[in-house]
Amino acid sequence: MILPRPIAGLVPHSGPMCLLDSVTHADAAGLSAMVTPAHDAMFMTPDGLPGWIGLEWMAQAVAAWGYLTADTGQEEAPRKGLLLGASRLQLFEHYLQPGTTYRVDITPGFVADNGLGTFDGAIFKTDARVAEATLKIFQPSDPAALTDG
Numbered sequence: 001m002i003l004p005r006p007i008a009g010l011v012p013h014s015g016p017m018c019l020l021d022s023v024t025h026a027d028a029a030g031l032s033a034m035v036t037p038a039h040d041a042m043f044m045t046p047d048g049l050p051g052w053i054g055l056e057w058m059a060q061a062v063a064a065w066g067y068l069t070a071d072t073g074q075e076e077a078p079r080k081g082l083l084l085g086a087s088r089l090q091l092f093e094h095y096l097q098p099g100t101t102y103r104v105d106i107t108p109g110f111v112a113d114n115g116l117g118t119f120d121g122a123i124f125k126t127d128a129r130v131a132e133a134t135l136k137i138f139q140p141s142d143p144a145a146l147t148d149g
Contacts, residue, residue, distance in 0.1 A: 007033060010064040012078045016042045019053070020060050020104065023068065030107040031065040033057075039098040048095030054104075054131040058121030059083040061106045062137055065119075081115070081139030089133040093125075100125060106135075115140040 109118035
């Protein structure tokens, strides 16, 4: 696996909804990604990006981890999944600043065969933790399960 690697193509997001910049580390134990929000980034306010956008950063890091660690033996499009919720969300900065580089780390708690899982996530500015949460996700083996009946 060649890293760092752009996030585009590793997540099922595209265009302005692909919020992270690159993956710098990925293995079975977790993933680290980098993001430097632009001044014109989606969701930007005069005060910066609302801290809750960090949940989506963490969720996209989980999606990238799922793609990079999948043992499919072939290149497939990233599978869609759902962020079911988050617990223990703590925002140590209420706004994330444009032009500042942040590191997003995720670590799997458990990932069941049925696609349910939990991940601990954290966002850092240099070495200072600016947000953390435990994410609950669902990524079925058949993406049609998300839209059928």
